[in-house]
Amino acid sequence: MTKVSILEFTVDDDEVKKMQFNFNSTEPIYLQVASQIEEAIFTKNYAEEEQIPSTTEISRDFHINPATVLKGINLLVSDGLVEKKRGIGMFVAQGAYEKLVRKRRELFYQDKIVQVVDEAKRLQISKEELLDLIKRGF
Amino acid sequence: MMTKKEISVTNYFFKNTLRKLGYMLVWLIFSSLFFPWVFNGFNVENLSVNNALKNTEVGPILAILISGIALFPYNDFKLLIQNGISRKTFWKARILSFLAISILGQLIAIVVALLNPYTHHSWQGNSLYMQVYGKYFGSTAMNSFMGLCFILISTSVVMIGAIMVGSIFSLFTKKAKVYIFIGLFVMGVVFINWISMAAQNDHMRNAIKNADSFLHFIIGYGGTNVKVGDWNPTMPFVVAILTGIVCLLGSYAVMKHFKIKNE
Amino acid sequence: MGIEVKNIQKSFNKKKILSDVSLELEPGKIYGLLGRNGAGKSTLLSIMANRIFSDSGDVLLDGKSVFDHDEALGQIYLMSERNLYPEGAKIERIFKLTELFYGSFNYDYANELANKFGLDVKQKFGKLSTGYRSIFKLIIALAVPARYIFLDEPILGLDANHRELFYRELLDNYVKTQKTFIISTHIIEEITNMLEHVFILCHGEIVIDGDVEDVLKKAYLIAGPQKDVDDYCRGLNIIGKENLGSIHGNYVYGNLDDNRILPDTVSVERMDLQKLFVNLTNMEETKK
Structure with missing residues (x-):
């Protein structure tokens, strides 16, 4: 997993939270918003039950249409990673980190392990040999 | 009835025009003192404020200044x-505010004339109307009242006319305006030339005679046996009011086509 | 509800500037009106704000024509490159006039913005630099009570810091007021993500009218060896091509054919709004 430093909090005197989002220009922005916040939860930059920046803040700071930001955050809400508290704001859900780890493990299996096994088979690497290789890699 | 916006815009024009008028008057007073002073060899003694006051026609000056301001609507x-x-609101507010200022100006001019010892505390002496039509009605009060009405109406008409002319010119770009001025000037020269030529031609002389009698009709000329002062003011009133209406409608039609110019 | 532009046509000196432009603005969205210089953006906005007249067509606000209609016009503010304010008037006086004509004006907000941008409200309008004229007009645009704000080349003459500040304030204002903004520009990159919906105007015609997300979904870069790329793209709407050494790229706008098999050598990537705009407007250029 590439390690990206995503969120650097500095609290200005006028309470604006500065973050570093790395956007690229080709992926839909709402997906990027979701994945960046998700990444921040995963790296524990946002602890559980901690408040995340509001739609307005993200919109203002990164010049993104608030509807787009909201769409991204709603993805996280429906994944159960973020909770809305009416009138207060958005918070990282309890157990969000666990959920993310589980989700990413599943992805890890599907994206990486299946591929590795396929490639191993093509290279006529046996199961035992592959396990040895993995042990070496650890 | 006027909407809130119409009132705001009318208000704006009223105040803004008064301000411009104020500037102009200050300059006018300054220059009417400054130039005589310069030409008198920087000598204060020979300056006659009395004379200046006696000869100052406040009414016509105000009418000319206000009409001058009315000529330039584009910046507004x-x-x-x-x-x-x-x-629509622009037009309505402009007409109403300028009417108000025009009438106010003439009333002030009359008050000034009444206060001014050099006009013997009367405004009638300076009024062309009073001299030509001032004895038509039997009662002096009626004559004075009609004279007052005529001053207010005629200056308003001049002002509305200025609004219309200014509107027409505002449709054109600066370049086009220059061409139009040149064109009008040439036309004027040709016209005067034509008149003087025509006077020597029988056929034309007839036409001029007709024009002459038409003019007599319009100004209410009573013939040689009717003394100046007793002429009939009906036609001048009718003509003034008709001209006013035409200019009103004309300026409205023109302002409907105002647009931001590419210059 | 909203603004409907219907079949607007406009020519200047027999030169067609807008040919049959129709579009709709829904309340509460940020729109982008993109086009190259001379595409007709300013003309369209000037017609929508009733500054000039179209040859035919109509502009409706909540179903009523804006032409010579105080109420409708009072809901629109057009911030344009053209300076229509009196040169000799002080900024604070123009704030006053804006209040007088629009019925209200948020002074506190305007002064706060002036402060943030470093604009002296005692200064005369005519004495301001191009950048500060833009800033001044932007401040009015944000503080005026109109519901539809048209910004024609809003960042003209603004340096990077002021642009950054403007984007922040615009979005902040948008979230708070839910006004409708239409931003007209040929500088796209910085504003792409702020837009919800985009119109691309090219030679007086709307060539793209859609939500940014939907539009970008259909914007592809197909790259690989020339022959494979061309085979794969046959019959698709190719709007531009690019060569990078042996790699050839076709810019495609429109849906791809799902039935086609994508060769291993060919990759499908997405194009951003800037690239899409450049390709589309270049293509129209060569077509003419």
């Missing part, structure tokens, strides 16, 4: 269209 239009004001 720019500001108003930027501020979401329709052309």
Whole structure:
């Protein structure tokens, strides 16, 4: 997993939270918003039950249409990673980190392990040999 | 009935025009003192304020200045269209505010004349109307009242006319305006030339005679046996009011086509 | 509800500037009106704000024509490159005039913005630099009570810091007021993500009218060896091509054919709004 430093909090005197989002220009922005916040939860930059920046803040700071930001955050809400508290704001859900780890493990299996096994088979690497290789890699 | 916006815009024009008028008057007073002073060899003693006062016709001066301001509507239009004001409101407010200022100006001029010892505390002496039509009615009060009405109406008509002319010119770009001025000047020269030529031609002389009698009709000329002062003011009133209406409608039609120019 | 532009046509000196432009603005969205210089953006906005007249067509606000209609015009503010304010008037006086004509004006907000941008409200409008004229007009645009704000080349003459500040304030204002903004520009990159919906105007015609997300979904870069790329793209709407050494790229706008097999050598990537705009407007250029 590439390690990206995503969120650097500095609290200005006028309470604006500065973050570093790395956007690229080709992926839909709402997906990027979701994945960046998700990444921040995963790296524990946002602890559980901690408040995340509001739609307005993200919109203002990164010049993104608030509807787009909201769409991204709603993805996280429906994944159960973020909770809305009416009138207060958005918070990282309890157990969000666990959920993310589980989700990413599943992805890890599907994206990486299946591929590795396929490639191993093509290279006529046996199961035992592959396990040895993995042990070496650890 | 006027909407809130119409009142705001009328108010704006009223105040803004008064301000411009104020500047102009200050300059006028300054220059009417400054130039005589310069030409008198920087000598204060020979300056006659009395004379200046005696000869100052406040009414016509105000009418000319106000009409002069009315000639240039485009800058106001720019500001108003930027501020979401329709052309209709622009026109309505402009007419109303300038009418108010024009009438106010003439009333002030009359008050000034009444206060001015050099006009023997009367305004009638300076009024062309009073001299030509001032004895038509039996009662002096009636004559004075009609004279007052005529001053107010005629200056308003001149002012509305200026609004219309100014509107027409505002449709054109600066370049086009120059061409139009040149064109009008040439036409004027040709016309005068034509008149003087025509006077020597029988056929034309007849036409001029007709024009002459038409003019007599319009000004209410009573013939040689009717003394100046007893002429009939009906036609002048009718003509003034008709001209006013035509200019009103004309300026409205023209202002409807105002747009931001590409210059 | 909203603004409907219907079949607007406009020519200047027999030169067609807008040919049959129709579009709709729904309340509460940020729109982009993109086009190259001379595409007709300013003309269209000037017609929509009733500054000039179209040859035919109509502009409706909540179903009523804006032409010579105080109420409708009072809901629109057009911030344009053209300076229609009196040169000799002080900024604070123009604030006053704006209040007088629009019925209200948020002074506190305007002064706060002036402060942030470093604009002296005692200064005369005519004495301001190009950048500060833009800033001044932007401040009015944000503080005026109109519901539809048209910004024609809003960042003209603004340096990077002021642009950054403007984007922040615009979005902040948008979230708070839910006004409708239409931003007209040929500088796209910085504003792409702020837009919800985009119109691309090219030679007086709207060539793209859609939500940014939907539009970008259909914007592809197909790259690989020339022959494979061309085979794969046959019959698709190719709007531009690019060569990078042996790699050839076709810019495609429109849906791809799902039935086609994508060769291993060919990759499908997405194009951003800037690239899409450049390709589309270049293509129209060569077509003419």
